[in-house]
Amino acid sequence: MPFLAVIAAATGWVSFLTNLEASRHKIEEQGLQAAAALSQDNAKDLLHTLEAVDHITYYIKSGWEASNGRLTLESASQIKDVPEDFSFYITIIDENANLLLSTVPNPYRANVLNRPYFSAHRQARDVFYAGPAQVGDFSRRPIIPFSRRLSDSRGNFNGIVLVSVVPGNFISGYDDAVLKNHGILAVMGADRSMRLARLGKQLVLPQSPLLTDTLSFEYPSGSTLLNGKEWFADGRNRYVGWETIDEYDFILFTGLDQEEFLAPYKAERAALIRNAILLTIVLGLLSLAATMSIMLHAWRRCQLETMQETYRAATEGADEGFYIASPIRNEDGKVVDFRFTDCNERGAEFLGYRRQELIGKRILELYHGEVANRTMRMLCYAMKHRSYEGETDMTSLGIEGPAWLHIRISRPENDLAITVRDISHAKAHVFELERRSNEDALTGLPNRHWVTNFLPDALQQATISRTTVALLFIDLDGFKAVNDTMGHEAGDEVLRNAGRRLKEAVRPHDPIVRLGGDEFLVILEHLTNNNEAAHVAERIMEAFRPPFRVSQGTHSIGTSIGISMFPKDGKEAHTLLKNADIAMYSVKAAGKCGYHFFDESFYDALVSRHQREKELRYALDHDQMVVFYQPKVDIATGTTSSLEALVRWAHPTQGIVAPNEFISLAQETGLIARLGEQVIEKVCAQLAYWSEHTQQLVPVAINISPTHFQNGNIVEVLSSCMKRYGIPASLIELEITESTMLENTEEVTQAINALRKMGVTLSVDDFGTGYSSLSQLHSLNFDVLKVDRAFTVRLNRSKDGNILFTTIIKMAHSLGMRVVAEGVETLEQIKTLKAMQCDEIQGFYISQPLPPADAQPVLPKWFFPSIM
Structure with a gap:
């Protein structure tokens, strides 16, 4: 036996180690394929970025030369077909290499005579120059320079146009989930020199050592494994891929860290080896036990001869x-x-x-x-x-x-x-325990434990007899109100009466089970069609129509009944119970007091909702929420008066998800409070960042959910966050929905008064969608009233729409409130709102929500006075 165990163990280990080595080769092939695929995908993005920059430089060069130097850079920075999140600066440099104009805030004055991006154009004609990443001469920030030659009317050299692009535009495709902490995403020139790279979370400029030698590629694209000690400054091995962009003589280079890529395989390999060692030990122990068992059996045979007499004497x-x-x-x-x-x-x-x-x-x-x-x-x-x-x-x-x-x-x-x-x-004692364990103490009906033993046997009998079984999952509508208003004793009395009514409504031999709480189950056997189950459900509903008379009074109780059928809706007991519960839930969702058969589509919708809720919880736990900012403009001066913070979900597979796809789910699941707190945190952190890079800031408005007032923690959350980031109250505006005002509870009033004492600006959001009164607006003393976009859409469509909007403005002004019109999308609406003396406007005509940048997205001044 031990000899056979050794042979089996040796054979198993040889096969096991061979499979492990084959798995490693397969994983390494996947690493090379992944590196090549990343290079191809990011090369496409890089090509689009270079085309956009080329378009910008050519547009500015043409505009500048055509206008004899009178082109405004503000209008040039709004070139069409350029992505909204594309960050760059435009600078005009004269023929003596001095700064002439620039969109860089407070640019440094520097002479760039010896810079390659300037000297490259002194003798050459129209050439699109692309330089390596460097610290900008005018912005003192990391940029990548792109330039074109400017000529006067005679074709003589007249300076250059310099477009300084933020390096993040070129390495935005760095995927943390794939490249992790030691991956590389780099842009190389045709000379194989490094123009820009990202190593993990670190931006690497050409001056920093990343590669120890110049790479040479035999083919325009491909992938290979590079030894870290020979090629990389950090000494880490990487699967690398490259893709050549022929249009601009660039190479997109990616590197997957071998250690990080093989980490899951190594962990699995270690676990498999541990299990194999354990199995080897178990095999050895089993062979030893078998040997001992044979010896023990022989010894017992010798003892059995005297057992009869000994046993009789003992008993x-x-x-x-x-x-x-x-x-x-x-x-x-x-x-x-x-x-x-x-x-x-x-x-x-x-x-x-x-x-x-x-x-x-x-x-x-x-x-x-x-x-x-x-x-x-x-x-x-x-x-x-x-x-x-x-x-x-x-x-x-x-x-x-x-x-x-x-x-x-x-x-x-x-x-x-x-x-x-x-x-x-x-x-007898066991039978009594079984009776008690299978019986509900309150109603005397069978309980959930009884169902788990009875139902499998009933389904087996139905399979043999080829009949149908129906489960009627019953929930009492209005039972909670009995407990809340009359007490638990009255509730117990209702449950006992409910059990008696169910017995009267069903057939004498149909089991009735109390599952717990106010949930009951009726099992119908030997059915031939669904109509028989529906008939019993209707009898149950009819039995519950008369009010329940209890010692404390009377109360009406209804029933929501979900029905699942065997074998159509499931062939196992737990599946049928689950589907009957789901069918009952569909009755609740449709308004209660009725019955539904199980519907697969409702179940799919329920599963989809649960999956979306799970993803939303994951997003909140892993910081997937981002905040965009939409400007609001003072209609009288044309200047940006404030920004509204609008949350977006940066979904890992679906991209940026709009709030209308998850806000309602967050409200239903109670996650809206966590979401609101994250938005407050991000806005305060962003304001702190802007304050370090911008001299003058405008306030930011944050939408507050009614849940914050119900929990009573909005004042503490906001004040703590403002204190932590050093944000003054003058930079915060809270937009409170009209539905929150309608509650008008003591907690809401106290919270609003506390916020006002803090000095933050208070705004009524979505005004007109609820039923708030003048007295509420006056007593709560708000600063701003935002009119819902539904009213803005009606402007100029009917006389009544204009009259209603004018009335809202006059009412708000009489209460000392500024008025903001939401959803402005046309110039005609702006003219009408200015004539009505509306204070501020917000909408897609002014600007779409913008992602955060180095500075606040304050718009150039709008010339509203001149167009009216």
Whole structure:
């Protein structure tokens, strides 16, 4: 046995290690493929970026030369077909290499005569120059320079146009999930020199050592594994891929860190090796146990010769009955009867004899009919298999004496040693425990535990008989109100009455189960179609129409019934119960008091909603929410008066998800409070960042959910965040929905008063969608009233729409509030709003929500006074 175990273990280890090595080769091939695919994808993005920059430089060059130097850079920075999140600066440099104009805020004055991006154009004609990443001469920030030559009307050199692009535009495709902490995304020139790179979260400029030698590629694109000690400054091996961009002589280069890419494989390999070692140990132990078992069996055979006498002596004074029965065989050797050759007094008493009377008697002398047949089958089984143990219900056999006996039989040699023990008291106790465990203490109905034992057998019988089983999952509508208003004693009384009404509504043989709380289950067997189940459901609903009369009064209770059918809606008990519960939930969703059969589409929708909720929770836990900012413009001066913070979901596979796809889900699941707190945190952090890079800031408006007021923590959350980032109250504006005002509870009033004392600006959001009154607006003392976009859309469409908007403006002004019109999308709307003396406007005509940048997205001044 041990020798066979060693051979099996050796064979298994050779096969196991061979498979592990093959798996490693496969994983490495996947690493090379992934590096090549990343290079191809990012090369496409890089090509689009270079085309955009080329378009910008050519547009500015043409505009500047055509206008004889009168082109405004503000209008030039709004070139069409350039992505909204594309960050760059435009600078005009004269023929003496001095700064002439620039969109860089507060640019440094520097002469760039010796810079390659300037000297490249002094002799050459119209060439699109692309330089390596460097610290900008005018912005003092990392940029990548792109330039074109400017010529006067005679074609002479007249300076250059310089477009300084933020490096992030070129390495935005760095995927943290794939490249992780040590991946590389780099842009190389045709000379194989590094123009820009990102290593993990670090931006690497050409001056920083990343590669120890110049790479040379034999093909325009491909992938390979590079030794870290030979090629990389950090010494880490990487799977690298490259893709050549022929249009601009650039190469996109990516590197997947080998150690990080193989980490899952190594972890799995270690786990597999541990399991293999464990299995080897187990195999050794099993072989040892088998050897010992064989030896033990031989020893036991020697001991069995004395067991009969010893066992009889040990049980003589005990409460157990003991018998020795010898088989009686016919001429063919078949056992046809048994004779009692020995017994103790207790054993004889069980059978209604004295010991001397029982010894020598045969089984077929003592018993006849079914009793004799069952006894012979039991003893013959023990003869064949050398042992038997079981329990017998003596009352079912019509034998006087103990109700239940425990019988144990062994065959040491040719005779049977039989031990009998009275277990009547223990069985009665077990039956009582089973009854209690299967019965609901309040209603006396079967309980959930009973269903788990009964339903599988019922379904098996239905399968054999090819009939249908229906489960009616019943939930009482309005029961919670009874507990809340009349107390739990009244609730218990209603549940007992509900059980009685269910018994009256269903067929006499249909089981009724109380699952718990106010949930019941009716099991309908031997059905032929769905109509029979529907008929019973209608009877139940009719039975619950009369009000329930309890000691504390009367109360109306309805029923929501979900129905699942076997085998159509499931072939297992737990599946049918789950589907009946889902069907009941669909009744609740549709308005309660009715019945629905299980519908797969509703289940799919429920699963989809749960999956979306799971993704949203993950997004909040892993910081996937981002905040965009939409400017609001003062209609009188044309200047940006403030920004509104608008949350977006940066979904890892679906991209930027608009709020209308997840805000309602966040409200339903109670996640809106966490979402709001994250938005407050991000806005305060962004304001702190802007304050370090911008001299003058405009306030930012944050939308507040009614849940914050229900929880009562909005004041603490906001004040803590403002203090942590050092944000003054003058830079914060809170937009509170009109529905929050409608509650007008003491908690809401106290919270609003506390916010006002902090000095933040308070705004009524989506005004006109609720039913707030003048008294509420006056008592809560808000600063700003934002009119819902539904009113803005009606402007200039009807006289009533203009009159209503004018009335809202006059009402707000009379209360000392500024008015902001949402959803402005046309110039005609702006003219109408200015004529109405509206204070501020916001909408896509002014600007779409913008992602955060180095500075606040404050718009250039709008010339509203001149167009009216």
